[in-house]
Amino acid sequence: MYAAAPQLAQLDTLEKADSGPIVKFASHKAKPGKDPFGLSIGDYYLSNPIARASAIMASVSAMRADAGKATGTDG
Numbered sequence: 001m002y003a004a005a006p007q008l009a010q011l012d013t014l015e016k017a018d019s020g021p022i023v024k025f026a027s028h029k030a031k032p033g034k035d036p037f038g039l040s041i042g043d044y045y046l047s048n049p050i051a052r053a054s055a056i057m058a059s060v061s062a063m064r065a066d067a068g069k070a071t072g073t074d075g
Contacts, residue, residue: 002009045061046052 041047043061043064045057045064051057
């Protein structure tokens with residue numbers, strides 16, 4: 001295994017890394033905007049292929065979509 005990946009044989013050692021990209025990122029001056037944060041996932045219940053193939057998750061997603069329209073008094 002060490003012949004195929006010699007870095008595995010270097011136990012308890014650290015290699016020096018280039019800190020240039022980190023320094024460049026840290027020096028970037030950004031100001032926060034006034035816009036509120038949005039959702040990163042449009043529909044959590046359909047966020048992966050297994051959930052999208054599930055009839056149960058499709059029904060949960062539909063119930064969630066309808067929940068925004070309900071007032072709580074519609075029984």
